[in-house]
Amino acid sequence: MIYELLFPLRHHALLGWLNVLRYVPFRTIAATITAMVLAFFLAPWFIRELQRKQIGQVVRDVGPESHKVKAGTPTMGGALLLLCILVPTILWGDVRNPFVLATAAVTAGYGVIGYLDDYLKIKFKSSGGLPGRYKLLGQTLIGGAAVSYTFLYKSALPADWLDIRTRLSIPFVAFSKHPIDLPLWVYVPFAIFVVVAWSNAVNLTDGLDGLAIGPVLINASTYLVWAYLAGATFWKFSMARYLDIAPISSAGELSVYCGATIGAGIGFLWYNTYPAQIFMGDVGSLALGGGLGMLAVFTKNELLSVLLGGVFVLETVSVVTQVMSFKLTGKRIFLMAPIHHHFEKKGWAEPKVIVRFWIVSVLLALVSLASLKLR
Numbered sequence: 595m596i597y598e599l600l601f602p603l604r605h606h607a608l609l610g611w612l613n614v615l616r617y618v619p620f621r622t623i624a625a626t627i628t629a630m631v632l633a634f635f636l637a638p639w640f641i642r643e644l645q646r647k648q649i650g651q652v653v654r655d656v657g658p659e660s661h662k663v664k665a666g667t668p669t670m671g672g673a674l675l676l677l678c679i680l681v682p683t684i685l686w687g688d689v690r691n692p693f694v695l696a697t698a699a700v701t702a703g704y705g706v707i708g709y710l711d712d713y714l715k716i717k718f719k720s721s722g723g724l725p726g727r728y729k730l731l732g733q734t735l736i737g738g739a740a741v742s743y744t745f746l747y748k749s750a751l752p753a754d755w756l757d758i759r760t761r762l763s764i765p766f767v768a769f770s771k772h773p774i775d776l777p778l779w780v781y782v783p784f785a786i787f788v789v790v791a792w793s794n795a796v797n798l799t800d801g802l803d804g805l806a807i808g809p810v811l812i813n814a815s816t817y818l819v820w821a822y823l824a825g826a827t828f829w830k831f832s833m834a835r836y837l838d839i840a841p842i843s844s845a846g847e848l849s850v851y852c853g854a855t856i857g858a859g860i861g862f863l864w865y866n867t868y869p870a871q872i873f874m875g876d877v878g879s880l881a882l883g884g885g886l887g888m889l890a891v892f893t894k895n896e897l898l899s900v901l902l903g904g905v906f907v908l909e910t911v912s913v914v915t916q917v918m919s920f921k922l923t924g925k926r927i928f929l930m931a932p933i934h935h936h937f938e939k940k941g942w943a944e945p946k947v948i949v950r951f952w953i954v955s956v957l958l959a960l961v962s963l964a965s966l967k968l969r
Contacts, residue, residue, distance in 0.1 A: 596685045618822060621686040622849045626857035628682040633861020636674060641865065641872050644668035649716055667870060670712045671862065672878015676705045678858035679851070679885075687850035692750050694847050696740040697888040703736035704793055704884035708876035723876065730790065737789040737884065738782075741891065745782055752844045758894065761840070765898040766965045768838040788896050789887035795906035796883030798913055798932050803870035804863055805934060805948045809905045809955040810882050811859040816902055816959045817889040818852035821845050823966070824893055837966050840894035848892060855885065868945050902962040905955045909933055 596615070614620050645668055680698055687694045711724040744751065745759055760781040762774040776784065800806035825846025826833040834841035862878075865871045874882075883906075890899035900907055912933035919927045929939035937947045 618825070618846045618849050622818065622822075622853035624853075625682040625686040625850045626853035628685060629678045629854040629857030630861045631857075632678045632681065633674065633858050634864065636678070637671075637861065637865050637872070640671070640674045641668050644670065644872070667873060669716070669873040670709070670875040670877050671866065671872040672705065672708060672874040672876070672881060675858050675862050675874060675878045676701065676881055678861060679854045682854040682857065683851045686854075688847050691844055691847040692744050692747075692752075693844055693888075693892045694851055696744045697848065697851055697885055697892065700737060700740045700789060700888050701881045701885045703740075704733060705877050705881035707732045707736070708797075708878065708880035711876040711880075729880075733790045733793055733880070733884070734786060737786045737793075737887070740888065741782055741785045741789065744892070745778065745785070752842070754841060754843050758840055758842070761894065762896055763840055763894045763898065765901060765962075766968050768969045769840050769894070770835075770838055785891045785896070788891055788899070789884055791910075792887030792890065792899070792903065792906065793880045793883035795903065795910045796886065797876060797879040799906050799909045799934070800874060800876075800879040801932060802934055802938075802944055802948050803868040803873075804866050805951060806879055806882070807859050807863050807866055807874065808948065808952040809903070810886065811856055811863070812952070812955045812959050813886055813903055814852045814855040814859065814889075816962055817886070817893060817895075818849050818856070819963060820893040820895060821848035821852060821889065838969055839966065842892070842894070845892055848889060851885070852889070855882070868948065898962055898965065902958055904958045905951050912936070 649668060649670055680702060683694065683698055689695060707724070707729055711729060714720075715723040744755075748756060751759075758773075760776050760778050761769075762776065762781075763769050764772055764774065796806055796810065799809065820839070823833045823837060824840055824842045825844060827843070832841055862872075862874065866874065886899075886903065890896050895902070909932040912928055913931045916926055916928055916931035919925060928936040930936055934947050934951065938944065
């Protein structure tokens with residue numbers, strides 16, 4: 595909004611300094627700071643309101659004993675996260691950009707699904723919440739609408755995106771030489787699956803204080819680099835073509851969304867770190883995961899996202915294998931799933947599990963960024 599309203603005024607004699615708004619890095623930094631300040635400023639009031647309305651965490655009976663003390667801790671803090679992400683994105687981003695519009699819409703839409711899930715848990719004092727089939731249906735419909743818009747509504751899309759939209763980048767392989775080009779009717783369902791999968795993967799990871807938001811921050815920071823490089827051009831010199839990654843001129847605007855996510859995440863982590871004063875709830879985890887999924891699709895890193903988000907993948911695989919093993923053999927592979935609870939059961943202190951998962955996430959991000967030149 596600030597970009598839309600003020601940038602045209604740069605031609606005025608006294609307002610030439612507004613030309614700085616044309617630069618994505620400036621607006622990305624501004625969005626990051628705005629989101630962080632909003633989170634720091636609003637969080638204390640938000641926590642008090644949640645406590646006043648007795649909106650507290652419902653702890654599963656089968657969970658680790660150490661988690662019993664978390665019952666009643668204010669939850670649904672993801673609502674604050676969404677506010678701190680979407681407002682700076684609207685303020686500093688180009689809201690006409692189809693990638694920004696679609697990513698923000700999925701973030702907001704998945705937040706609504708998460709809100710319903712959290713609301714039902716609190717209302718009925720149960721960890722069940724919204725039935726999984728309805729949750730998946732809502733995620734698929736919202737993700738499908740956003741993906742279809744950015745893949746099928748040609749008049750709103752940049753030409754360079756239309757040329758490569760159905761291609762898959764192979765990690766550590768040059769994009770221009772060895773892309774996987776899928777039919778549109780195959781790629782669109784695949785892209786929807788990526789968005790829905792990442793949403794649920796982050797949701798499964800959100801089980802310890804700060805465990806999910808740390809890797810989200812690391813992933814968002816990595817996507818910020820990818821998005822900016824995909825659209826960065828300096829005096830007709832394309833960074834994307836130099837690095838041989840997917841060249842998408844409009845993808846740079848996603849850096850603003852990534853910056854807002856980083857700023858909001860840091861502000862939230864101040865209150866979510868162990869011992870947490872507030873939990874994000876499904877309203878936050880589903881929305882953040884959906885946003886990461888959209889970033890993976892729009893930066894053409896669908897396959898590389900499996901490496902980058904390895905912590906989320908590990909958490910999801912641990913749940914799937916645990917369920918399948920128990921149904922097929924009656925035995926459990928892990929002491930408890932998701933896997934962060936397995937390590938707790940083995941005697942690891944909660945902060946140790948959290949920080950070690952963060953360290954793994956940083957390592958995976960560095961390897962992912964190394965693929966920029968190892969191709």
